[in-house]
Amino acid sequence: MTPNKEDYLKCIYEISQDSQKINNKQIAAKMQVSAPAVSEMIKKMLAEGLIDKNKRHGYRLTEKGLPLVSELYRKHRLIEVFLVDYLHYAIDEIHQEAEVLEHTVSAAFVDRLDKMLHYPRFCPHGGTIPKKGEQLKEIYHLPLKQVKQPGFYCVRRIHDDFLLLDYLAKHQLVLGQKVEITQIDDYAKTYTITYADHELTLPENIAAQLYVEEAARPQK
Structure with a gap:
């Protein structure tokens, strides 16, 4: 199979x-x-049975395509772990190399x-690394933009x-950071969070790329 x-x-x-x-x-x-480039590739993948198409969902990976994608993510994320742990790459440098x-x-x-x-379970960005032969199922799959109530969460x-990681680094927001969502503005589609000594208002496009887990209220 070609890289493209x-x-x-x-x-x-x-x-999806x-x-x-x-x-x-x-x-x-x-x-x-x-x-035109998309149309040409889509025809090839449909012919090979890697994807299918229907009116309701558009394109979807098939039972033939899904294992290939899982293995690609396994490769990519294991390489990222290696680059960070053994070659000491920075988090924002590893994606393109991988x-x-x-x-x-x-x-x-x-x-x-x-x-x-x-056999690591997670890549440096928190993505799940599937075991060999297993389908990829993200353990952390709740994007910030789907959170409906203010409260305490962990990134x-x-x-x-790269641009997202650079933006977050400038605001000192990192993986594992506990945050409090203090305001959700449904009209502006923004999410205001506080953490450490910072307050940050995130637009929906960034909130869609941060995955969180509910956390306990910090003890005073």
Whole structure:
């Protein structure tokens, strides 16, 4: 399978996590490619049985496509762990390196890497690392933008996008940080959080990329 096709499969999977229906326009926007390029690749993947299409959901990964995507995420996230733990890359540096390497390393290499790293459960961004042969199921899957009530939460997963990570670093908001959601503005679609000595108002597009877990109120 070509690296380009693998990227399309991952793209469709990622869109499916936040959208009820997937179309060519969404794929083109996320991949930053032309509409004709998307149409050509979609035809190939439909013919190979990697995806299917219906009126209600648009495109969806098939039982043939899902295991391939899980293995891609396993490769990518294990490589990220290696880059941080052994080569001392910064968190905001690892995604692009892993993107390149995931298309070049063999299955045997990944299995040995998994063993060497002692079978980690999470990547440095908090994403779940599926075991070999298992389907990817994110343990932390509640995006901040779906939180309905103010309260205390812990940031458990961050979408591994360089610009997002750079933005959060500037505001000293990191993985594992406990925050209090103090205000949810449904009209403005913003979420105001406090943590340490900071107060930050996040727009919906950023809140969609932060995954949280309910936390106990801090003891005074």
